[in-house]
Amino acid sequence: DIALWKFETAKYYVTIIDAPGHRDFIKNMITGTSQADCAVLIVAAGTGEFEAGISKNGQTREHALLAFTLGVKQLIVGVNKMDSTEPPYSEIRFEEIKKEVSSYIKKIGYNPAAVAFVPISGWHGDNMLEPSTKMPWFKGWAVERKEGKAEGKCLIEALDAILPPSRPTDKA
Known part of the structure; x- marks a missing residue:
């Protein structure tokens, strides 16, 4: 099933819709994704895990394509499990x-310059809420889009840099 978490950032009330990536849950993922203002694509950095996800029928490719096709035009990429790279936290x-x-995301329609790529370890909390001391090489992410530039060091800041889409109700 789809899991929901709600929290506040400095700028927004955020609802995370965790639509499981397992093949059996694709219809749930479509339901959750179609309601999103932004997709956070979590990519596993572990040896073999990333390669499986980015392969021809891999879930990383499938999820990015589904998000774009369903109209989610803003994307953040969390490169997760940085603690399990060889060596750990490998630049x-x-x-x-x-x-x-x-x-890959450029081929499907996203502009990579407008996408924040953040190396994280969800398990250890690295670069989630505050910059990690374990990745001193990471100077931060930066995005450029027609509405302006944004930059930051961690995932929560990337969420705060999302541009709220105009809603049909805004036009009244």
């Missing part, structure tokens, strides 16, 4: 994943 691994994911 080389992060850059390799960023390059490959950027190439």
